[in-house]
Amino acid sequence: MALVVQKYGGSSVSDVDAMRRVARRIVATRKAGNTVVVVVSAMGDTTDELLDQAAALTSDAPAREMDILLSAGERISMALLAMAVGELGVPARAYTGAQAGVLTDSKYGKASIVGVLPERVARSIQTGAVAIVAGFQGINEVEDTTTLGRGGSDTTAVALAAALNADVCEIYTDVDGLFTADPRIVPTAKRIESLSSEETLELAAHGAKILHLRAVEYARRFGVPLHVRSSFSDKTGTWIYDGRRQGAFVPSVVATQLDDVVAADIATPGSPATPASPASAITPASSASQGNSPAAAAPPSNPAGLDDGPSAAAVDTAHRNAIAARAQARPRPSAKEDHVEAPVISGIAHDRSQDKITLVGVPDVPGAAARIFAIVAGTDANIDMIVQDVSAEGTGLTNISFTCPSGDSATARAALESAREELGFRSLHFNPDIGILSLVGAGMRSNPGVSARLFGALSEAGVNIHMISTSEIRISVVVDDAALDEAVRAVHSAFGLDAQAAEAVVYGGTGR
Numbered sequence: 001m002a003l004v005v006q007k008y009g010g011s012s013v014s015d016v017d018a019m020r021r022v023a024r025r026i027v028a029t030r031k032a033g034n035t036v037v038v039v040v041s042a043m044g045d046t047t048d049e050l051l052d053q054a055a056a057l058t059s060d061a062p063a064r065e066m067d068i069l070l071s072a073g074e075r076i077s078m079a080l081l082a083m084a085v086g087e088l089g090v091p092a093r094a095y096t097g098a099q100a101g102v103l104t105d106s107k108y109g110k111a112s113i114v115g116v117l118p119e120r121v122a123r124s125i126q127t128g129a130v131a132i133v134a135g136f137q138g139i140n141e142v143e144d145t146t147t148l149g150r151g152g153s154d155t156t157a158v159a160l161a162a163a164l165n166a167d168v169c170e171i172y173t174d175v176d177g178l179f180t181a182d183p184r185i186v187p188t189a190k191r192i193e194s195l196s197s198e199e200t201l202e203l204a205a206h207g208a209k210i211l212h213l214r215a216v217e218y219a220r221r222f223g224v225p226l227h228v229r230s231s232f233s234d235k236t237g238t239w240i241y242d243g244r245r246q247g248a249f250v251p252s253v254v255a256t257q258l259d260d261v262v263a264a265d266i267a268t269p270g271s272p273a274t275p276a277s278p279a280s281a282i283t284p285a286s287s288a289s290q291g292n293s294p295a296a297a298a299p300p301s302n303p304a305g306l307d308d309g310p311s312a313a314a315v316d317t318a319h320r321n322a323i324a325a326r327a328q329a330r331p332r333p334s335a336k337e338d339h340v341e342a343p344v345i346s347g348i349a350h351d352r353s354q355d356k357i358t359l360v361g362v363p364d365v366p367g368a369a370a371r372i373f374a375i376v377a378g379t380d381a382n383i384d385m386i387v388q389d390v391s392a393e394g395t396g397l398t399n400i401s402f403t404c405p406s407g408d409s410a411t412a413r414a415a416l417e418s419a420r421e422e423l424g425f426r427s428l429h430f431n432p433d434i435g436i437l438s439l440v441g442a443g444m445r446s447n448p449g450v451s452a453r454l455f456g457a458l459s460e461a462g463v464n465i466h467m468i469s470t471s472e473i474r475i476s477v478v479v480d481d482a483a484l485d486e487a488v489r490a491v492h493s494a495f496g497l498d499a500q501a502a503e504a505v506v507y508g509g510t511g512r
């Protein structure tokens with residue numbers, strides 16, 4: 001018996017028929033003998049529609065109220081899905097992020113998880129029910145609802161999978177896994193069988209929206225095996241797993257900084273909760289399973305008075321034992337590193353969500369870049385690429401360009417403009433019509449000529465390059481937004497990634 005966390009994205013629960021289809025899959029997984037925890041996103045494009053409604057009322061929505069609004073989409077889904085599962089004869093209980101113990105900081109709209117206390121979820125599954133959790137949301141220290149940023153339900157799922165020590169976190173979506181490029185742009189894209197978390201991180205960080213970046217980081221850190229697959233087919237999807245696991249994580253009454261160090265410790269049954277230090281927060285399965293007296297496994301009455309089943313202490317003990325047993329005998333998908341030869345290029349990501357800002361005529365003196373980016377950092381904008389031109393001869397001036405998410409660029413621009421005198425630049429140019437193509441592959445490290453082939457393919461397709469940046473396993477180029485799709489297709493072909501026979505199917509979703 002495995003503990004499976006399944007996450008269903010908005011495209012998988014777009015209407016009540018889709019809810020029924022998903023409910024059948026959940027019940028089948030349960031009836032196959034697994035314990036199932038479900039994380040669900042808002043139906044279809046609900047989140048975008050809620051954003052549109054708020055924008056129609058105000059251009060300056062308060063962040064706190066915005067999070068209350070946006071969290072409603074996932075709450076509708078969790079309740080409806082619990083009803084659909086219940087209709088199929090399997091008990092299901094719905095939990096908001098707060099009820100599921102997803103604790104966050106107070107950055108409304110892009111909150112980070114600081115702890116997970118999934119006791120009600122653990123009690124629920126202990127009684128044989130399916131726990132259905134609203135994704136993308138949590139609760140902060142003043143008990144306000146927070147949201148985790150667009151696409152954040154993936155992170156909820158991985159955080160719960162880590163806290164519950166699930167065997168696998170399945171990410172269900174509207175395509176059959178992670179492909180060599182977005183199948184909506186490249187119909188000849190190939191499904192990737194398994195991918196290292198390092199390459200997946202690069203793809204997710206550079207626009208492959210099928211996975212939330214923080215979910216991949218989280219899964220990598222805690223060794224949670226990810227299986228990205230379609231809720232519309234029974235095909236195997238893409239496994240993301242490096243074959244390492246840092247230990248078992250168990251439901252907890254303590255927590256610490258989760259995005260830095262995921263906390264999941266377990267209190268001695270019956271003892272009061274005590275905060276854990278980050279160092280003690282990670283409890284290996286072997287030590288977690290020590291010291292449990294068999295008597296403690298008998299379910300006593302429920303002291304908290306909650307209706308989710310036996311008490312936390314009883315569940316903790318039983319759960320720890322089950323976790324320890326599972327950790328011993330867990331089958332593992334093969335990691336990509338196990339393959340004899342990995343392809344040079346794993347995939348291509350594209351990103352339309354960035355703007356380009358150029359400061360023209362920046363004094364070419366030590367400390368100029370430091371001052372500029374300190375001001376940008378003060379606006380909380382997340383900078384991606386940075387390019388500084390060679391100083392024009394005799395002028396002592398240079399140009400500095402950078403890209404940042406469109407949502408952050410207005411504040412970054414305003415902050416820079418207001419510091420213009422101090423920074424001494426001549427003018428600020430802004431280009432929102434850019435796209436970024438990123439070529440990713442661990443094989444780049446040992447294969448020369450990748451950039452030459454990339455630039456050759458773009459040149460043949462007549463695509464002009466505005467900026468270039470590289471990492472060890474990635475090359476990114478900024479091009480015109482209008483040329484981006486063509487650029488992705490050209491590069492995909494140039495690296496021999498096209499499938500012989502069409503294999504990419506987009507089953508649903510609007511691509512919004």
Ligand SMILES: Nc1ncnc2c1ncn2[C@@H]1O[C@H](COP(=O)(O)OP(=O)(O)O)[C@@H](O)[C@H]1O
Pocket residue numbers: 008009010011012041151172173174175177178179180181182183184207208209210211347348506509511
């Ligand atoms: N490399 C890729 N492989 C597969 N899908 C991708 C890739 N890059 C982008 N996508 C897009 O991600 C979409 C799924 O993500 P999303 O719309 O967030 O799904 P969900 O509604 O399930 O959360 C796919 O429909 C596809 O268009």
Ligand SMILES: N[C@@H](CC(=O)OP(=O)(O)O)C(=O)O
Pocket residue numbers: 008009010011041042047048073135136149150151152153154
């Ligand atoms: N509903 C939220 C959170 C989420 O993760 O959605 P999805 O799983 O459909 O990408 C959003 O649209 O951002």
